Amino acid sequence: MRHQPTLSTKLLAMGTAFLLVALASIGFTLWVTWKLEGGAAAVNEAGRLRMNMLRMVLAQQQEAPQKFAELAQRFDRSLELLRTGDPARPLFVPWSDATRAHYTAVAREWQAIRAHWRAQPPTREEALARGDAFVTELDGFVQAIEEQIARWTSGLHLFQLLMVALAIAAAVAFMALSYLLVLNPVMRLQQALARVQRGELSTRLAVEADDEFGQLTAGFNRMAHALQASHQDLERKVRDKTASVEEQNQRLTALYQLSALAADAGSLDALTQGFVQHVRRVAGADAAAVRWSDEANQRYVLLAADGLPQSMVEQEHCVVTGACECGQTQAQARMRVIPILPATDMQLPHCREAGFQTVISVPVQLHQRLLGEVTLFFRRSYALADDTRELLASMARHLASSMENLRVAALEREAAVAAERSLIARELHDSIAQSLAFLKIQMQLLHGAVARGNDGARDAAIAELDTGVRECYADVRELLVHFRTRTSDEDIEGALRATLSKFEHQTGVPTHLAMSGQGRPLAPDVQIQVLHIVQEALSNVRKHAGARRVELRVQRHPRWRFEVHDDGQGFDPAAVPPDSLHVGLGIMRERAERIQARLTLHSQPGGRGTRVALELPPPGADDAPPAAVAAADAGQPITFALPDSPT
Incomplete structure (x- = not known):
């Protein structure tokens, strides 16, 4: 992109041009004057030659030859001075074709006169005639010089007239340029400032050049734009501020909605x-x-x-x-x-x-x-953005607090249930358990007393009573253990291992726990129900299965699933008396309903074992209806499931 010269450059160029013209004019005048002075000195030197020629004519007739020789040498030096000139005096001939021709004729004539006079001294009349002829030739040389000086003088006069005209033109040009470059931009700025003072803030000036006045014009435009922006953008700033407040309100609303979500x-x-x-x-x-x-x-x-x-x-x-x-x-x-x-x-x-x-x-x-x-x-x-970053951090903190509140609430529920069950366990221990223990002792005493009577009938009755008392006592003790069960905060695996270890210690039957998949932990209250169902299944294995090995399989993903396998004798679920089903599986059914889970029983007689499966609902199914009981035909599994789930 080409840039126009600045105002300083223009003024400097104008001043330099005027200075150069003035210097050139002065130099030319001095040079012409110097030439005229040199020509005048040459005329004087030529006049000295005329006088020297007359003296030599007289010396030829009246004085000694040495005097003539001295005058001749002086004449030669004058001729040589006219030929070479002397800038120091100054003296030089303004050479032209006429002056060169006359000088050549004068020099030749002088050589001829000196050679003739050396060869044969002339008579007085002859010397005067030869001298007059030489002077005439010398006058022609002087006249040629004067004509050349006259021409130089005329040229100097003409140049001076030209300089006068140039000075006038320069003055006019300087005034015109001053108006275009300085006065007119200043007037435009003054007029624009007057309009701005009258309130016309939209006033702008065209930037026609990139010089100092162009920069001033651009600065004026920026100033006017800033004034107009500060005047006109006040409402926009108010709207922006209102929008900012509205944005803050939206963020507060978002946090409020999140708090409401956490509460609900x-x-x-x-x-x-x-x-x-x-x-x-x-x-x-x-x-x-x-x-x-x-x-x-x-x-x-x-x-x-x-x-x-x-x-x-x-x-x-x-x-x-x-x-x-x-x-x-x-x-x-x-x-x-x-x-x-x-x-x-x-x-x-x-x-x-x-x-x-x-x-x-x-x-x-x-x-x-x-x-x-x-x-x-x-x-x-x-x-x-920074504001979005702060909002997301606040929402994450709210989520963390809500998750912790849910965990604390679940722990509180667990604590309440545990406290209630501890109370029940204490009541059972203080009443039923002690009563049954006393009954057991009484039955032993009765066996010893009656042994002296009808041995067969008494022994059979006593054996039945003793067996019933022992089973009732074992059930009460197991129920007490169930009531006092605790789980960990996050994972049920530890509680399951402890339960299997206790079962293995009581029965001598080896057990195995297989955990697969990864999933989020169960809530503490759900863990308690699951653990009780597993313990009830293990209790049934201990009482009825006659198993040699028990395996507990746990699957975490995509949903929690617990399966208790044994290799016992198995049974026909359809042949189980209703009362027995109500006491055993009924308790497991009720616990499954509490956590909205599906309970499935697979068993067949003939040593094929039994499999009890508990499947929890998938995440997000908290609002599903409670589980129901569905009885299958003989040989088919008994399933406790959601009404809309396959059995």
Whole structure:
């Protein structure tokens, strides 16, 4: 882009041009004057030659030859001076064709006169005649010089007239340029300032050049624009401020809605499912997920998801900590924006396969403990603003508090149930258990007393009483143990192992526990019911199965499932008396109904064993109706299930 010269450059150029013209004019005048002075000196020197010629004519007739020779030498020096000139005097001949021709004729004539006079001294009349002829030739040379000087003088006069005209033109040009370059821009600025003072803030000037006045014009335009913006943008700033307040209100509303959700949610499923939908809507994400982390921070289990492909939900149901960018360790947990690049090596490339370009990981922490994380998925590049970052952090803190409140509420329920059962156990221990123990002792005493009578009838009756008393006492003691059972905060595996170990110690029957899959832990109250159902199943094995081995299989994913297998004699469920079914399986049915689970019994006589299966509802099925009992035909399993589930 070509730039026009600045005003300083223009003025400097004008001044330099005027200075150069003046210097050139002065130099030319001085040079011409110097030439005229040199020509005048040459005329004087030529006049000296005329006088020297007359003196030599006289010296030829009256004086000695030495005097003539001296005058001749002087004459030669004058001729040589006219030929070479002397800049110091100054003296030089203004050479032209006429002056050169006359000078050549004078020099030749002088050489001829001197040669003739040396060869034969002339007579007086002859010398005078020859001298007059030489002087005439010399006068022609002088006249040629004077003509040349006259021409130089005429040229000088003409140049002076030209300089006068040039000075006039320069003055006019200077005034015109001053008006165009200085006065007119100043007037335009003054007029624009007057309009701005009258309130015309839209006044603008065209920037016609990039010199100093162009910069001043641009500065004036910026000043006018700033004034107009400050005047006109006041309403816009008010609207922006109002929008900012509205945005803050929306964030407060989002937090309020989250608090309301946490207050209304009765389970972890309802809380997390509602949270992912809410946080996805607030953040404008394409998908959202909430993952739970165990206390040791070894894995992340998917609690709820919204917008994720079903394949991705299945593939990332359980993620080992550190296996993916999302599964952060507790020491490095922080909010991160993770770009999904095509060339990035990833252990779990499911996000890239699903078309997501950006993932935001928000840790869910409470009191320096990592409970899980919230993951937001975007199918575009997403930059996390500071206000959005603060909002997501606040929502994550609310989620952590709500999860902890649910856990505390479950523990409180468990504590209440445990306290009630402890009370019942104490009552049983203090009344029924002691009574049965006393009855047992009395039966032994009766056996000894009656032994002296009818031995057969008395022995049979006493044996039956003794057996009944022992079984009743064992049942009461087992019930006491069941009432006092506790579970861990997170995993039921420890309680199951303790139960199997106790069973193995009491019966001598070997047991095996098989755990498979990864899933989120059961609520403490659900753990208690499951553990009691398993204990009831083991109690039935101890009483009736005659098994040589018992196996407990536990499956965590996609839903919790517990199966108690034994290799005992088995039985026909259809042939069991109703009363016995009511006492044994009825208790298990009631516990299954409390946790909305499905209880299934598979058994056949002939040593094929028995399998009792307890299947919990999938996540999100908390609002399902209670389980019901369905009796199957002979040889078919007896199932306690949801009405809309297959039996």
